[in-house]
Amino acid sequence: xxxxxxxxxxxxxxxxxxxxxxxxxxxxxxxxxxxxxxxxxxxxxxxxxxxxxxxxxxxxxxxxxxxxxxxxxxxxxxxxxxxxxxxxxxxxxxxxxxxxxxxxxxxxxxxxxxxxxxxxxxxxxxxxxxxxxxxxxxxxxxxxxxxxxxxxxxxxxxxxxxxxxxxxxxxxxxxxxxxxxxxxxxxxxxxxxxxxxxxxxxxxxxxxxxxxxxxxxx
Numbered sequence: 001x002x003x004x005x006x007x008x009x010x011x012x013x014x015x016x017x018x019x020x021x022x023x024x025x026x027x028x029x030x031x032x033x034x035x036x037x038x039x040x041x042x043x044x045x046x047x048x049x050x051x052x053x054x055x056x057x058x059x060x061x062x063x064x065x066x067x068x069x070x071x072x073x074x075x076x077x078x079x080x081x082x083x084x085x086x087x088x089x090x091x092x093x094x095x096x097x098x099x100x101x102x103x104x105x106x107x108x109x110x111x112x113x114x115x116x117x118x119x120x121x122x123x124x125x126x127x128x129x130x131x132x133x134x135x136x137x138x139x140x141x142x143x144x145x146x147x148x149x150x151x152x153x154x155x156x157x158x159x160x161x162x163x164x165x166x167x168x169x170x171x172x173x174x175x176x177x178x179x180x181x182x183x184x185x186x187x188x189x190x191x192x193x194x195x196x197x198x199x200x201x202x203x204x205x206x207x208x209x210x211x212x213x214x215x216x217x218x
Contacts, residue, residue: 002026003189004067004105006052006096007074008045009036012111012156015182016071017045023186030063030074052092060099069107069189070100072136082128089129093136101145107195108146109188111181112137114154114173114200137198147195149188153181154202166204167211174202187212 003020005013008029020027021044029040030050037047048063052074064070072093076084093110100108116133140148154174161179184201187208188194193216206214 001068001189002028002066003069003071004048004064005029005045005071005073006092007072008040008047009033010073010075011158012178012181012185013071013073014039014043015178016073016185017043019182019186020189021045028063028067030060052095053087055095057095057098057102060095061102064099064103064105067103067105069109070096070105071109071111071185071189072096073111073185076129080125082125085125085129085132088132090132090136094139097140097143097146101143106145106147107189107192108140108148109185110137110140110148110150111185112150112152112198114152116152141198147192149194149196150198151181151185151188152198152200154200156181162203163208164203164205165208165211166202166206167199167215169197169199171200171202171204176202180208183208184212191216193217 007013008031017027027045028048029045030048032051040047050063074092076088113133115130118134118138120130137150154176157175157177159177161177165180191212
């Protein structure tokens with residue numbers, strides 16, 4: 001498979017790139033800063049310059065053309081304000097989905113957040129983040145042109161992955177290592193029967209491959 005990842009230098013994206021490259025997939029990661037390219041190459045991915053806050057739909061579609069799947073793993077990141085939560089976590093997600101449809105890439109996976117809700121209330125930056133993520137998720141779910149899966153991890157940690165997770169429509173809150181999030185994403189990319197599902201993910205007791213196959217059968 002050829003897989004294009006938005007937010008290619010993110011912590012989850014780099015882990016995912018390593019996993020995909022190791023199993024023989026062709027991986028490209030969209031980055032804004034050419035200086036990040038060496039990190040992607042070290043992970044086995046092709047760095048592709050593309051700023052989702054300024055690029056047009058056609059420009060992004062050009063980078064997606066020929067891909068078998070797209071993963072939106074971009075985010076404004078810690079320290080950013082409410083404005084960038086809107087332009088990246090919502091706006092860039094919508095743009096990337098538009099571009100995937102235009103490029104004919106049906107398989108589309110979103111790395112969202114537990115608690116994402118377009119109706120979430122509050123005036124803090126994190127409240128704006130949850131609204132932005134929720135609005136982006138709602139936009140993707142309304143698209144008939146994408147075979148989408150939305151993954152909403154719990155509290156992300158840098159602990160070593162265990163390979164044991166809980167993956168359900170509703171899990172309740174809890175932590176999950178970024179290693180395990182990447183492992184679940186890699187499995188979802190190979191499991192088209194999860195299309196149309198919005199899933200929560202926390203650490204648990206079920207091996208990743210079993211958890212994904214189980215939810216795909218529901």
